[in-house]
Amino acid sequence: MTMVEPQRPQGQGDHRAITASAGRLTGVTDTPVAPATLPHRTPRVPADELVARAQAIYARMDQRRSVRAFSPDPVPREAIDLAILAAGTAPSGAHMQPWTFVAVDDPVTKREIRLAAEAEERMSYEERMSEEWLQALAPLGTDWHKPYLEIAPCLVVVFEQITGVDDDGKPRKHYYVRESVGIACGLFISALHEMGLCTLTHTPSPMGFLSRILGRPKHERAMILFPVGYAADDATVPALTRKPLEQLRMWNPSGSP
Numbered sequence: 575m576t577m578v579e580p581q582r583p584q585g586q587g588d589h590r591a592i593t594a595s596a597g598r599l600t601g602v603t604d605t606p607v608a609p610a611t612l613p614h615r616t617p618r619v620p621a622d623e624l625v626a627r628a629q630a631i632y633a634r635m636d637q638r639r640s641v642r643a644f645s646p647d648p649v650p651r652e653a654i655d656l657a658i659l660a661a662g663t664a665p666s667g668a669h670m671q672p673w674t675f676v677a678v679d680d681p682v683t684k685r686e687i688r689l690a691a692e693a694e695e696r697m698s699y700e701e702r703m704s705e706e707w708l709q710a711l712a713p714l715g716t717d718w719h720k721p722y723l724e725i726a727p728c729l730v731v732v733f734e735q736i737t738g739v740d741d742d743g744k745p746r747k748h749y750y751v752r753e754s755v756g757i758a759c760g761l762f763i764s765a766l767h768e769m770g771l772c773t774l775t776h777t778p779s780p781m782g783f784l785s786r787i788l789g790r791p792k793h794e795r796a797m798i799l800f801p802v803g804y805a806a807d808d809a810t811v812p813a814l815t816r817k818p819l820e821q822l823r824m825w826n827p828s829g830s831p
């Protein structure tokens with residue numbers, strides 16, 4: 575009988591080597607073992623094709639808008655799962671992957687989230703936000719009403735893991751949590767956009783109600799609430815402009831050529 579090695583997911587490395595390496599770090603073994611590696615080949619793209627691809631990617635990204643009016647039409651759970659998998663490819667500090675994505679398509683929970691978010695947002699708009707903040711939001715036309723939290727077929731709440739939990743249930747340190755989760759959220763938004771779905775980066779504040787409703791542990795904190803779905807047929811978005819290149823990029827500011 576031939577023994578077949580179980581397939582490892584790409585990028586996971588060699589478990590034996592990792593174990594030996596971890597042993598070296600903890601002083602369990604004297605055998606010096608290098609960290610496990612895998613070959614990585616990125617196909618070389620000629621410069622003119624790079625630029626053509628870059629133009630196409632920018633044109634595509636420039637079409638993305640935050641949507642606040644959704645169709646109630648359902649979206650396949652598989653599409654949401656794949657967008658979450660895409661988000662999970664994000665780089666993260668010390669590869670701790672300090673995120674949890676909670677997807678909700680149950681109407682009862684969506685309603686509970688809407689009501690709790692509106693209660694917080696109402697207080698924010700009526701009492702907590704400064705005049706300066708309200709003025710900054712004015713061009714967006716937003717207020718405390720959040721019907722899209724119930725109308726969108728799916729909500730995805732991204733939690734940052736302030737710490738991890740090791741095998742013994744003890745806290746494990748996480749590094750650059752906000753940066754890591756922010757990057758993962760960017761990939762999530764891009765993945766949805768690429769597949770033809772819309773979302774809104776929504777941050778009802780404070781967001782403690784999401785931990786309560788979704789039963790998340792203390793070491794996780796809700797960071798962003800994404801309603802996900804198709805845009806409503808009559809959806810509109812604020813007429814915003816984006817900074818032109820010369821306002822958002824500098825080359826060699828120290829003056830070298």
Ligand SMILES: Cc1cc2nc3c(=O)[nH]c(=O)nc-3n(C[C@H](O)[C@H](O)[C@H](O)COP(=O)(O)O)c2cc1C
Nearest residue numbers: 638639640641642714716774775776777778811814
């Ligand atoms: C961190 C963050 C928090 C945001 N919070 C909200 C929010 O709570 N409610 C909302 O309507 N839009 C929110 N937005 C969306 C912004 O208003 C929107 O991205 C911006 O107006 C630009 O529009 P665009 O995404 O269509 O380009 C948030 C965006 C970011 C990045």
